[in-house]
Amino acid sequence: MTNSRILVIGAGLAGSEASWFLASRGVSVVLAEVKTLKLNPAQKNPDFAELVCTNSLKSLDPDSAHGLLKTEMRAMGSIVLAVADETAVPAGDALAVDRALFSKAMTDRLRTHPLIKVIDVEASDPLEMMRELECSHCIIATGPLTTSPLESWMVNNLGAEDIYFYDAIAPVVDADTLDYSKLYYKDRHKQPDERADYLNAPMNKEQYDAFITELAKAEKVPPKDFEDWKFFESCLPIDLMAERGIETARYSCMKPIGLELPDGSEPWAVVQLRKENLQGAAFNLVGFQTRLTYKEQVRVFRMIPGLEDASFIHLGSCHRNSFLNSKRLLNSSMTSLKFPEISFAGQITGVEGYTESAAMGLYVASQLMRRLQNLPELSWPKELAIGALVNYVMTIEKPTPSNINFGLLPTIELTKEQRKSGPRKKVRKSFAAKRAREVFEVFKTQL
Numbered sequence: 001m002t003n004s005r006i007l008v009i010g011a012g013l014a015g016s017e018a019s020w021f022l023a024s025r026g027v028s029v030v031l032a033e034v035k036t037l038k039l040n041p042a043q044k045n046p047d048f049a050e051l052v053c054t055n056s057l058k059s060l061d062p063d064s065a066h067g068l069l070k071t072e073m074r075a076m077g078s079i080v081l082a083v084a085d086e087t088a089v090p091a092g093d094a095l096a097v098d099r100a101l102f103s104k105a106m107t108d109r110l111r112t113h114p115l116i117k118v119i120d121v122e123a124s125d126p127l128e129m130m131r132e133l134e135c136s137h138c139i140i141a142t143g144p145l146t147t148s149p150l151e152s153w154m155v156n157n158l159g160a161e162d163i164y165f166y167d168a169i170a171p172v173v174d175a176d177t178l179d180y181s182k183l184y185y186k187d188r189h190k191q192p193d194e195r196a197d198y199l200n201a202p203m204n205k206e207q208y209d210a211f212i213t214e215l216a217k218a219e220k221v222p223p224k225d226f227e228d229w230k231f232f233e234s235c236l237p238i239d240l241m242a243e244r245g246i247e248t249a250r251y252s253c254m255k256p257i258g259l260e261l262p263d264g265s266e267p268w269a270v271v272q273l274r275k276e277n278l279q280g281a282a283f284n285l286v287g288f289q290t291r292l293t294y295k296e297q298v299r300v301f302r303m304i305p306g307l308e309d310a311s312f313i314h315l316g317s318c319h320r321n322s323f324l325n326s327k328r329l330l331n332s333s334m335t336s337l338k339f340p341e342i343s344f345a346g347q348i349t350g351v352e353g354y355t356e357s358a359a360m361g362l363y364v365a366s367q368l369m370r371r372l373q374n375l376p377e378l379s380w381p382k383e384l385a386i387g388a389l390v391n392y393v394m395t396i397e398k399p400t401p402s403n404i405n406f407g408l409l410p411t412i413e414l415t416k417e418q419r420k421s422g423p424r425k426k427v428r429k430s431f432a433a434k435r436a437r438e439v440f441e442v443f444k445t446q447l
């Protein structure tokens, strides 16, 4: 047993999990939370682990990516899932909760745990706090709306270029649902016979004009009052480009230059699709960050040739979100390379969603626990949901927070027989889920 005292900053999904995990294993925790002093504009009450939007923790189906994540979290003693089970409301195969009861129960458990001392404070300098509170390590789990004093500390001490405050996400499509007869591989300015990474959807003038017109008039999500839309000119939402003029996108992310068709002619405009993961199971629409409502995105983006029947793994959005370039700032235990006594957990590491953030709280606490016990870091296989999330944030070229989905897991190559057994996408997912369960059966003995 260790005598260390750990400072956890932020009693959201990740910080609550991390605190509970450590305290349940005999480690003293100081849990610092600002909510009783001031709420951020997305929060409504001072209770911990607040679900600020939907009350759903997503699917319970063991064959779904969220189902896999839950299995792994339960094996680690997740308090979020235990309390969610107790406060669940009927929601088909999803785990949805009474949000007020859920947060209240989480708060009661954490505030009354004998090894957790809650302090109501707005953190600004974690190093100074650790000294004052005599803590050996710190986990920062302050989430997408980390308050500005701590954000400033991160910028000044970790480097502004690897910290993002604003998230503009482009949609991601399932590779199995594209019509490849309308698409072609070619990288800009490379010869047609050279190996290419980009898949291109060409448009003629008529298709382009109709597409831009629909983009400009489609319904957008209005900014919340705490989100002041300020866009970098180099990263404008595609719909804002459309509003600026019919030609704007054709001189930006849809420019056709260097993307000749296989017959050598140049299309009027092009939508480029880039592999979302090494396996090529999903593609993102390059430069298509957008403010369109989800419904409108599906309608308008299915106008792109080859995407008429596309299934979207996730849709685009623009919102306030503080997160790190984990690959450059952290090691795979989510510990700072510069400050080895500080780790990060939750959405701030580059995942997205309640359950994913909670899972990253468990993961980080479990790695820290091993450190306190002088055990080496435990490497999570990529075939597992938690392993896939860690692998994602540690390898993604351009950090973009992601939910758990099968596109993050290594692709399953199907045999001829397996391909015949049902729709390819469904069969692949079911085999990936089966593989994850088998890998986890062996792996969990190390937890």
Ligand SMILES: Cc1cc2nc3c(=O)[nH]c(=O)nc-3n(C[C@H](O)[C@H](O)[C@H](O)COP(=O)(O)OP(=O)(O)OC[C@H]3O[C@@H](n4cnc5c(N)ncnc54)[C@H](O)[C@@H]3O)c2cc1C
Residues within 6 Å of the ligand: 009, 010, 011, 012, 013, 014, 015, 032, 033, 034, 035, 040, 042, 049, 050, 052, 053, 054, 121, 122, 123, 124, 141, 142, 143, 144, 145, 146, 147, 148, 149, 150, 345, 346, 347, 348, 352, 353, 354, 355, 357, 358
């Ligand atoms: C507007 C909005 C809507 C969302 N909708 C959904 C959704 O529908 N479904 C979904 O799955 N996910 C949604 N998310 C994402 C979801 O909020 C996060 O994924 C999840 O809550 C992140 O968990 P976390 O523990 O990393 O951070 P949080 O749950 O945000 O917890 C961070 C905690 O740190 C505290 N804190 C911040 N700064 C400081 C400081 N300086 N000192 C002390 N404490 C501090 C905060 O008060 C908060 O309690 C939404 C996010 C936002 C902002």
